[in-house]
Amino acid sequence: MTYKHITRYSPINPTLFQRNRQRFMKAMKPKSVAIFHSNDLMPRNGDQYFPFRQNSDLFYLSGLDQPEAVLVLFPNCVKDGFEEIAFIKKTNEYIARWEGHKYTKEEASRISGIKKIYWLEDMENVLNELILLATRIYVNSNENDRYVSDVVNRDLRFTHELMKQYPTHKYHRSQPIMKKLAMIKSEYEVQLLQKACNITKHAFNRVLEFTKPGVMEYEVEAEIIHEFIRSGANGHGYSPIIASGANSNVLHYNENNMECQDGDVLLMDFGAEYANYTADLSRTIPVNGRFTKRQRAVYDAVLRVMKEAIKMLVPGNLIEEYHKEVGKMMESELIALKLITKHDVEKQDPAYPAYKKYFMHGTSHHLGLDVHDLADRYAPIQAGMVFTCEPGIYIPEEGFGIRLEDDILVTDHEPYNLMADIPIEAEEIEEIMSAGVLS
Numbered sequence: 120m121t122y123k124h125i126t127r128y129s130p131i132n133p134t135l136f137q138r139n140r141q142r143f144m145k146a147m148k149p150k151s152v153a154i155f156h157s158n159d160l161m162p163r164n165g166d167q168y169f170p171f172r173q174n175s176d177l178f179y180l181s182g183l184d185q186p187e188a189v190l191v192l193f194p195n196c197v198k199d200g201f202e203e204i205a206f207i208k209k210t211n212e213y214i215a216r217w218e219g220h221k222y223t224k225e226e227a228s229r230i231s232g233i234k235k236i237y238w239l240e241d242m243e244n245v246l247n248e249l250i251l252l253a254t255r256i257y258v259n260s261n262e263n264d265r266y267v268s269d270v271v272n273r274d275l276r277f278t279h280e281l282m283k284q285y286p287t288h289k290y291h292r293s294q295p296i297m298k299k300l301a302m303i304k305s306e307y308e309v310q311l312l313q314k315a316c317n318i319t320k321h322a323f324n325r326v327l328e329f330t331k332p333g334v335m336e337y338e339v340e341a342e343i344i345h346e347f348i349r350s351g352a353n354g355h356g357y358s359p360i361i362a363s364g365a366n367s368n369v370l371h372y373n374e375n376n377m378e379c380q381d382g383d384v385l386l387m388d389f390g391a392e393y394a395n396y397t398a399d400l401s402r403t404i405p406v407n408g409r410f411t412k413r414q415r416a417v418y419d420a421v422l423r424v425m426k427e428a429i430k431m432l433v434p435g436n437l438i439e440e441y442h443k444e445v446g447k448m449m450e451s452e453l454i455a456l457k458l459i460t461k462h463d464v465e466k467q468d469p470a471y472p473a474y475k476k477y478f479m480h481g482t483s484h485h486l487g488l489d490v491h492d493l494a495d496r497y498a499p500i501q502a503g504m505v506f507t508c509e510p511g512i513y514i515p516e517e518g519f520g521i522r523l524e525d526d527i528l529v530t531d532h533e534p535y536n537l538m539a540d541i542p543i544e545a546e547e548i549e550e551i552m553s554a555g556v557l558s
């Protein structure tokens with residue numbers, strides 16, 4: 120049997136991963152070895168597992184998209200040819216019959232650009248020899264600063280084992296290096312993100328044609344996933360939010376089980392994941408195709424803030440300062456909408472400004488292999504960074520909220536909007552919805 124397609128996405132040029140490894144190794148201290156593991160297959164229930172999603176760091180450095188893969192980097196290793204090696208699980212007839220094709224050594228080498236590929240069963244011996252040649256070990260972990268979980272991953276389990284076996288080596292964290300690298304996207308990565316955005320655009324266009332009073336939120340979700348899968352996306356990059364009416368005020372609503380009512384808005388936040396890179400889009404549309412006067416006023420306020428905020432995503436600005444500036448813009452809009460007063464602003468607690476009552480989340484986060492991508496949030500904005508821009512106004516007392524979100528590449532010139540061709544002007548949305556067809 121021959122298998123043409125190892126992954127759903129088109130093959131990625133291994134140069135991307137080779138360059139990433141080179142940059143990582145350049146940042147390592149002398150006589151050190153770095154080890155990265157795949158994600159676990161996460162148990163679902165009974166004998167089932169959730170669909171596999173590769174560990175973003177391992178993928179970034181190797182392109183290997185299979186469970187039980189391990190990457191080892193050893194810059195200037197005295198043992199010739201051992202600067203970069205990988206271990207993969209040995210496949211057999213039984214696995215091929217029940218689970219399907221798994222990488223051969225040649226395939227893993229072609230995907231990653233790594234010459235030496237071993238079976239996982241050889242890891243203990245091969246790695247032991249390398250570790251004894253090193254004095255330092257870089258271990259990986261999840262250092263996303265918003266991550267909280269009781270679940271122990273493969274990297275952490277392995278780190279505990281290493282520390283028991285090699286207690287006198289010096290241990291280092293890989294994540295500070297990874298953060299510096301991952302937050303600046305290469306041209307190739309931007310192309311993959313653009314592809315994820317384009318798929319997301321097609322899904323949104325489909326939703327514009329589909330939505331009308333009486334449809335269920337999950338029917339809208341079904342339109343989106345249909346478009347994603349047929350376009351070669353893995354699926355959603357994060358749980359989609361399809362929130363009509365009052366649900367649009369729940370920031371992380373993802374039950375998606377209510378009927379969309381005439382006169383309500385539909386706030387959607389979804390993004391296709393293509394080759395493990397994710398888009399992150401928000402749009403809010405009128406269920407019946409026409410905003411009410413009030414909905415439109417709030418919509419336009421959010422859009423004005425967004426347009427001004429995008430202009431500030433330029434090299435040299437600090438994200439914290441940027442958030443404060445956007446807060447001030449939002450403050451003026453909320454006063455004009457009569458949601459807060461100048462008096463509220465004068466007496467506000469600086470730690471919790473008045474605008475936060477209606478806009479309580481950040482405006483931007485890094486985007487890449489993960490929706491809230493690995494990054495140093497205190498580093499100044501630099502060309503090559505990709506940020507979302509996602510202002511919103513949420514008014515529970517009026518039964519609706521509006522959020523708009525585009526994905527923006529920072530360049531040495533103007534910010535480049537990866538979602539520039541996704542309808543966003545209120546008239547444009549209304550026109551498309553009333554015509555029922557997209558050109």
Ligand code: GLY
Nearest residue numbers: 357388399490509
């Ligand atoms: N969809 C998650 C976010 O916008 O941050």
Ligand code: MN
Nearest residue numbers: 388399400524
């Ligand atoms: Mn979003």
Ligand code: MN
Nearest residue numbers: 399507509524
């Ligand atoms: Mn976002």
